[in-house]
Amino acid sequence: xxxxxxxxxxxxxxxxxxxxxxxxxxxxxxxxxxxxxxxxxxxxxxxxxxxxxxxxxxxxxxxxxxxxxxxxxxxxxxxxxxxxxxxxxxxxxxxxxxxxxxxxxxxxxxx
Amino acid sequence: xxxxxxxxxxxxxxxxxxxxxxxxxxxxxxxxxxxxxxxxxxxxxxxxxxxxxxxxxxxxxxxxxxxxxxxxxxxxxxxxxxxxxxxxxxxxxxxxxxxxxxxxxxxxxxxxx
Numbered sequence: 001x002x003x004x005x006x007x008x009x010x011x012x013x014x015x016x017x018x019x020x021x022x023x024x025x026x027x028x029x030x031x032x033x034x035x036x037x038x039x040x041x042x043x044x045x046x047x048x049x050x051x052x053x054x055x056x057x058x059x060x061x062x063x064x065x066x067x068x069x070x071x072x073x074x075x076x077x078x079x080x081x082x083x084x085x086x087x088x089x090x091x092x093x094x095x096x097x098x099x100x101x102x103x104x105x106x107x108x109x110x111x
Numbered sequence: 112x113x114x115x116x117x118x119x120x121x122x123x124x125x126x127x128x129x130x131x132x133x134x135x136x137x138x139x140x141x142x143x144x145x146x147x148x149x150x151x152x153x154x155x156x157x158x159x160x161x162x163x164x165x166x167x168x169x170x171x172x173x174x175x176x177x178x179x180x181x182x183x184x185x186x187x188x189x190x191x192x193x194x195x196x197x198x199x200x201x202x203x204x205x206x207x208x209x210x211x212x213x214x215x216x217x218x219x220x221x222x223x224x
Contacts, residue, residue, distance in 0.1 A: 008160060043115070043201055043215030044154070089154060091213075098144075098166070099213065101154035 003027045004092050006102040013111050019077040021105050026071065031093040034099065035064060035075045038087045047088075048075070051095065075095030080109045114138050117202045117216035124192060125224055132187045132219045134202030143185035144213065145177060146201040154201070190221045191206050 007025045013019045023033075029051035036044035049059040050064045050073065056062050063076045077084055087106050093099040117134045123132055134141060146154050153223040158168045159176045165177065174190045189196060202216040 036213075036215075041217070043217050044213075045204075045215070046212040048213065087152075098159055100156075100222050101146075101151050103151065 001104075003030075003100045003111070004090055006088075006090055006105045008105050010106040010108070012087060012108045012110060013080045015082055017081045017082065019075075019080045019107055019109065020089050021075040021090075021107065023073045023075075023092075023102055024071055025073075025090075025092045026101075028071070028091070030095050030100075031068060032036070032093060032095040032099075033072040034074050034091045036089040036101075037061075037084075038104070039091060040066075044089055050058075077107075080107075082109050082111050085109045113216075115204055115216040117200075117201055117219050119219060120217060121220050121222075123222045123224065126192055126194060129188070129190045129191050129194060130221070131189070131200075132200055132221070134185050134187070134216060135213070136183055136202075136204040136207075137203055138214060139206035140206045140214070141182065142205050143179070144203040144205070145187050145216075146203060147187065148199040148201060149220070150198070157187075157200075158185075189221075192221075194214050194223050197221055199221045 034049040035047040037047045037100040038044040048059050048062050066073045087104040089104045090102040115136045143158045145157040157171045158212045179185045199218045199220045200219045203213040205213050
């Protein structure tokens with residue numbers, strides 16, 4: 001049973017445009033959410049997080065939005081750059097406990 | 112200076128063999144983990160180890176055993192390897208009580224023939 005879902009396995013976006021990656025979760029006990037970015041042959045690297053007390057967190061070009069009632073979060077990248085091409089994993093869990101990862105979305109930013 | 116390092120990066124072995132993957136972190140974190148990324152690309156937690164507390168994902172076969180000689184190391188031992196064990200194994204660490212972000216190693220790709 002997938003507790004964290006990323007229903008788009010892949011996404012292609014033109015350079016300079018906005019990339020929107022979506023994530024849904026089913027466990028209402030989850031109150032901390034993270035996005036990780038992974039390049040081939042490397043481990044995932046932390047990108048941005050949000051706790052359930054917020055509905056938005058911004059860090060440079062990256063913004064994460066959380067809709068608790070819908071159990072949905074999204075990562076916005078503006079503007080998208082070719083170096084953003086990677087697999088993005090959404091992760092969720094109760095704060096301070098083990099995180100559950102989604103299957104990832106492969107983002108391709110086209111020059 | 113690599114924060115979380117794991118060796119070997121690639122491992123090819125025969126069914127039935129026993130193998131180990133080593134992991135070391137120099138971040139001073141108090142919790143370490145092993146994750147498995149299977150053929151469907153899901154990252155699934157296998158173990159978390161916080162000093163004296165080992166938490167095992169119940170779906171992990173007991174052929175897999177973590178061993179922690181000290182706080183900076185968490186090695187993964189696998190006995191009687193099976194074809195289905197082929198995957199990429201990621202070590203990670205975090206500092207619980209803070210934001211808890213995981214810092215991952217580069218992964219070890221295990222291929223069982």
